Amino acid sequence: xxxxxxxxxxxxxxxxxxxxxxxxxxxxxxxxxxxxxxxxxxxxxxxxxxxxxxxxxxxxxxxxxxxxxxxxxxxxxxxxxxxxxxxxxxxxxxxxxxxxxxxxxxxxxxxxxxxxxxxxxxxxxxxxxxxxxxxxxxxxxxxxxxxxxxxxxxxxxxxxxxxxxxxxxxxxxxxxxxxxxxxxxxxxxxxxxxxxxxxxxxxxxxxxxxxxxxxxxxxxxxxxxxxxxxxxxxxxxxxxxxxxxxxxxxxxxxxxxxxxxxxxxxxxxxxxxxxxxxxxxxxxxxxxxxxxxxxxxxxxxxxxxxxxxxxxxxxxxxxxxxxxxxxxxxxxxxxxxxxxxxxxxxxxxxxxxxxxxxx
Numbered sequence: 491x492x493x494x495x496x497x498x499x500x501x502x503x504x505x506x507x508x509x510x511x512x513x514x515x516x517x518x519x520x521x522x523x524x525x526x527x528x529x530x531x532x533x534x535x536x537x538x539x540x541x542x543x544x545x546x547x548x549x550x551x552x553x554x555x556x557x558x559x560x561x562x563x564x565x566x567x568x569x570x571x572x573x574x575x576x577x578x579x580x581x582x583x584x585x586x587x588x589x590x591x592x593x594x595x596x597x598x599x600x601x602x603x604x605x606x607x608x609x610x611x612x613x614x615x616x617x618x619x620x621x622x623x624x625x626x627x628x629x630x631x632x633x634x635x636x637x638x639x640x641x642x643x644x645x646x647x648x649x650x651x652x653x654x655x656x657x658x659x660x661x662x663x664x665x666x667x668x669x670x671x672x673x674x675x676x677x678x679x680x681x682x683x684x685x686x687x688x689x690x691x692x693x694x695x696x697x698x699x700x701x702x703x704x705x706x707x708x709x710x711x712x713x714x715x716x717x718x719x720x721x722x723x724x725x726x727x728x729x730x731x732x733x734x735x736x737x738x739x740x741x742x743x744x745x746x747x748x749x750x751x752x753x754x755x756x757x758x759x760x761x762x763x764x765x766x767x768x769x770x771x772x773x774x775x776x777x778x779x780x781x782x783x784x785x786x787x788x789x790x791x792x793x794x795x796x797x798x799x800x801x802x803x804x805x806x807x808x809x810x811x812x813x814x815x816x817x818x819x820x821x822x823x824x825x826x827x828x829x830x831x832x833x834x835x836x837x838x839x840x841x842x843x844x845x846x847x848x849x
Contacts, residue, residue, distance in 0.1 A: 493520055493831055496839060500829055503812060509819040517828040519676040526834070528648075529669045530563040532571065532591045541585060543575065562835070566601055567593045574603065574626060581618050594663060597671050600629075600646035602663055607634040616641065631663055645729075652678045652709040658736045659703060660729045668705060670832045677830050677842065678709050681779070681802060684826060684844045685713035688800050693776025697756075697798070699749045699791070700781045704730035704742075706804070710779070711739045718773055722748040743768060749782070753794040776800060786810025792817050801845040806832075808839045815843065822847050 497518055504513055532543040535554050544554035559568050570593065578584045590606040605619070611632045616639055623630045623641050632639040648659045648667075652675060661667045668674035694715035701707050701719035703726050711717055711734075719742055721727050727746045734742050745764055747755065755762050755770065777800040780787060784807040787795065795801055796818060803818075805811035815824070822845035830840040 492835060493518070496831065496837075497829060500808065500839060500841070503808060504827070507812065507816055507819065509816075509824065511823045513824055514827055517680070517826070519673060519680070519828060519830045521670055521673050521831045521834045523834065524561045525563065525565045525568070526670050526672060527562045527567075528564050528595050528597075528671050529667075530560055530567050530571075530593045532557065532560070532593075534575075534588050534590060536585075541575065541579060541588070543571065543591070563593070564595050566595045566599070570601065570603075570626060570628070574622075577622060577625065578605075581622075583615055584618050584622065592663075594646055594661065594667075596646050596648035596661065598647060598649045600648070601626075602629045602631065602644070602646045604631045604633055604663055607632065610634055611637055611639050615639075650675050650678065653682055653712075655709070655712070657708045658733070659705070659708070660732050660736070661703065662725055662729055665723065665725050665729070666702060668832070673830050673832050673840075674705070677804065677828075677840075678706065680828050680830075680842055681706055681804070682709050682713060684802060685710055685777075688713075688777055690714070690776050693774050693799060695773045695775050695777075697752075697773070697775050697778045698780075699752060699778065699795075700783070701730055701744065702726050702781070704733045704744070706779060706781065707742055707744075708733060708737055708739060711742050714777070715741065716773060717742040718768075718770075718775075719744045720747045720749065720752045722746065749780075749791045749794075750788065753790045756794055777802065780804070782810075784810065787814050789817075796821055799847045801843075803843040803845065805841045805843070806838070808841060811841055811843070815845075818845055 501516055535542055535544040543557040545557050558572050587607050587609040589608055592604040595601045611634055619630050620641055629643055630641045631644055645660050645662045648661050650657050696714040696717045698707055698719040701721045707719045727744055730744045754760055755765055778795050778798040779802040781804040825846050826844040828842040832840045
């Protein structure tokens with residue numbers, strides 16, 4: 491029911507766009523009803539000698555609700571959360587001033603748990619946490635103010651299947667990755683299916699802005715001659731480069747630049763040290779992919795994107811996507827529309843749009 495309400499809302503808001511062409515039919519990609527989130531954060535509530543996970547109703551930070559299971563989270567998280575907390579309870583040093591437990595898991599079975607404290611963490615804490623890590627066969631990180639203690643590693647590995655190929659991703663703790671892995675696979679397949687239709691001809695290269703850890707970059711590498719991918723977060727750039735090597739992909743160049751800087755570089759406003767050794771003129775760009783933050787595309791980036799024949803736009807915020815589409819719709823027609831229900835039972839909407847320049 492909620493999924494259908496989302497679809498109706500998206501379609502009604504899209505119809506308000508002032509565009510010369512009729513819109514294509516909205517393709518809908520639903521999520522599994524439960525066990526779909528690969529990330530979950532749980533606050534820990536202490537009450538005398540007991541402690542438990544809690545969540546808070548919106549606007550009610552002092553009315554905790556006890557949580558023993560969290561059905562949106564992956565089954566591996568649900569199976570782990572209560573036994574892990576019970577084991578922590580038995581060790582005063584592990585439980586003292588613990589205020590949050592973050593879980594990150596993957597389809598391939600890796601699990602990383604971050605324990606957050608309101609106290610410094612010492613070697614004695616680390617020795618006890620190491621026992622906990624071995625007991626549950628997980629990776630553990632301890633965090634407190636200005637402190638991060640990594641027992642073994644601060645990432646997990648994920649494997650996604652797109653068009654019959656396996657892609658392996660490093661996913662770092664405390665950096666953005668798509669939380670709904672199964673819907674993410676649907677998004678990747680949708681983008682790749684469009685890439686096969688683009689008719690690249692004499693413009694076979696792709697510019698990708700906001701590439702993150704290479705989520706779209708890896709599968710799209712098989713559909714373009716070359717890709718230039720940009721990302722501003724250093725940790726994500728490092729993961730993207732590692733993921734390219736992990737998957738034996740050699741036709742992608744990743745550079746640490748913001749979309750604003752890339753716009754200036756493409757328009758030859760000024761040189762950038764991070765682009766030294768990269769010949770922008772050697773790329774024959776015909777397509778661009780953008781997956782911006784909730785703020786959408788600023789006007790300078792919109793002006794850059796508008797220069798491309800094909801635009802693939804993945805958006806996590808309909809409120810900023812719509813005005814961006816109105817601007818791009820002055821020069822491009824919307825060829826495909828998709829809705830990916832990354833977060834069932836919430837109002838969140840994730841959309842995909844393929845725009846093509848009018849002849």
